[in-house]
């Protein structure tokens with residue numbers, strides 16, 4: 089939206105005077121107002137013209153504002169509606185909200201407040217649009233940002249990332265090693281309002297405890313022997329953007345209260361400094377440990393856990409992503425082929441079958457390494473079984489045994505369901521939320537089935 093355009097507003101009021109007054113004032117404030125004096129005319133107009141927000145009076149001759157609100161939200165749910173109600177008639181305002189209105193303002197209208205309410209509605213619409221576009225792109229293309237994969241578990245993840253784009257909340261990304269947690273963190277940042285700000289990744293496990301504090305918070309000149317000059321810490325380097333703390337489960341216990349305090353007060357105190365410096369940074373963290381167990385066993389502070397875990401994203405292991413393995417393999421073959429200038433086009437069917445059978449303990453990173461090696465080794469245009477490491481060639485998965493051709497061996501639907509649920513649970517290391525996602529069940533239903541099949545929780 090242009091800088092001088094705060095949004096296209098359609099004003100609906102049966103008093104032309106009121107419309108004119110609102111029009112003049114809103115135009116001065118940078119909006120693009122249009123008005124109609126009946127709900128019918130307004131409905132006709134929204135069929136052919138796009139608006140960012142609709143502002144309507146409630147009590148009008150002919151169709152009421154509440155009905156207009158219902159009709160607009162049914163046909164154009166993307167246009168937020170603000171209703172104007174008489175002072176003190178909260179009931180009608182509530183009725184309008186029930187009819188789908190985004191917000192209401194009371195008469196006599198305070199223009200400052202109205203402008204704020206309209207701006208909020210316009211912003212809301214922009215964000216909704218963004219979420220829609222991102223989710224659609226992801227669902228269609230089998231990829232999202234740099235992430236490849238179109239399985240239901242990944243589509244769900246893309247949808248969650250797109251929704252998170254509109255919030256500022258701290259996100260904890262959980263998943264086994266090599267599942268793409270850093271890629272997810274980057275996507276969260278790139279789709280957020282802060283995308284023009286920096287993305288600063290830090291691996292908490294890679295820094296010695298003594299250095300971590302000064303790396304994160306900075307240090308004053310002379311704070312310690314090597315501190316010849318003042319240094320801005322990573323929190324301040326991420327100003328206006330996001331700080332990604334990878335392997336947060338490895339954060340030493342002594343550092344945890346310091347990090348918690350910084351997050352709670354949005355200030356850092358550089359080591360050896362006497363001044364607190366405020367920061368404006370979104371925190372994204374990742375772990376391959378089960379942080380709740382870490383909390384229970386006293387290795388991770390509970391208060392810090394809740395602080396960083398406002399939103400939790402569970403990244404499924406590769407073995408739970410079905411044929412995404414082949415999509416990813418193809419991507420890695422193309423990348424490796426380009427780098428090494430080798431003309432490898434894809435994977436032979438028998439090799440693809442082996443890739444789908446294997447359990448991928450090292451997840452996407454392991455797949456990438458295997459594909460790079462295969463591209464370098466293969467004499468063919470398509471990767472063959474022999475180009476794969478032995479452990480993958482010979483891997484036998486614990487498949488869900490359904491039975492042979494003998495009718496007495498065949499399992500009932502219920503038995504197949506029981507075995508399959510157990511198989512999925514095993515594949516996702518007993519992570520129930522993830523198992524529910526893979527199975528396409530809600531958690532409650534999964535728990536009910538587990539109980540029914542006598543599986544301990």
Ligand SMILES: Nc1ncnc2c1ncn2[C@@H]1O[C@H](COP(=O)(O)OP(=O)(O)OP(=O)(O)O)[C@@H](O)[C@H]1O
Nearest residue numbers: 234235236264265266267268269270271376452453
């Ligand atoms: N969905 C994906 N699409 C394309 N590439 C991916 C995907 N997921 C992971 N990768 C690639 O796999 C490699 C490992 O990913 P990443 O480093 O993000 O994993 P991680 O979960 O953060 O690992 P660790 O826990 O070891 O830090 C990277 O090269 C990354 O680009």
